[in-house]
């Protein structure tokens with residue numbers, strides 16, 4: 011008997027992004043379920059990998075197609091129904107309780123967080139990405155000397171209604187950097203050099219570890235004062251990452267400092283560092299973690315991946331997320347594959363005598379909603 015609550019309880023998606031309102035052609039659609047900047051090899055397509063197969067198997071029926079419809083037919087049907095209808099169908103079928111949306115990535119190409127929640131028929135809350143604000147302030151024309159104050163003011167303003175902050179330090183400088191707050195003079199020098207380089211390049215993209223550390227600590231102070239969690243991207247992502255240096259245990263000193271401040275740290279995605287994330291959730295009072303979008307990318311293997319994510323991690327600190335970006339399919343599949351895998355795993359544990367159905371229901375409630383509500387205020 012599958013655990014009913016695992017299959018039915020609405021999920022809080024604690025880390026996701028906006029979806030695209032665009033009418034996507036075959037190439038554009040495939041690009042949105044690839045982490046690569048490169049197309050698939052000639053003569054092949056993205057529908058031939060696990061995630062593409064899952065879209066054909068499980069999303070096609072929601073667009074009135076047979077399961078396993080061809081990728082071309084799927085995209086054709088998508089265009090015929092129109093993005094608005096497709097987005098509504100898939101988002102509502104995901105049965106989310108609410109969405110906690112990171113608004114810092116390509117925000118001009120996607121629906122706002124409120125609109126994305128509206129398509130799901132559910133409330134949405136905002137998480138502010140620190141590096142996006144660093145870049146916005148640097149591009150505003152402020153001087154290097156006035157940067158720190160302008161950034162602190164802008165971040166405070168942008169987070170007035172946010173339920174959390176997020177850093178992509180792992181993407182931009184890796185976790186293998188010094189972890190203390192830099193001196194003011196160091197920040198002024200680093201920002202001056204950044205502005206010069208950015209003016210020449212015509213693009214403000216922050217990657218200097220001093221500036222990133224500055225942003226992180228200013229953000230951490232806001233989290234401490236307002237009792238907000240700080241999300242950290244870990245592991246799996248696009249080619250900007252130096253994967254080996256995205257192991258979250260490199261960031262132990264910062265995470266320990268946040269434990270002293272009572273700031274919850276949510277480690278996002280984590281794959282292939284799921285074991286490291288679980289160990290951190292065991293030893294640090296403030297560490298939470300999820301498995302994120304890797305369940306979508308693993309698709310047919312999602313149950314095995316979720317099993318790995320739950321090997322020793324604390325159930326009372328594990329969170330659900332889709333990490334969906336751009337495609338409503340990624341929201342739907344994220345929730346669908348998670349529910350399916352979670353129910354099956356809990357069933358096995360009950361059958362093996364490790365827990366009762368009542369224990370399982372309690373764990374479902376924690377993971378689906380209560381863990382997130384404990385750390386995200388007002389959710």
Ligand SMILES: [Zn+2]
Pocket residue numbers: 025026027112333
């Ligand atoms: Zn994300």
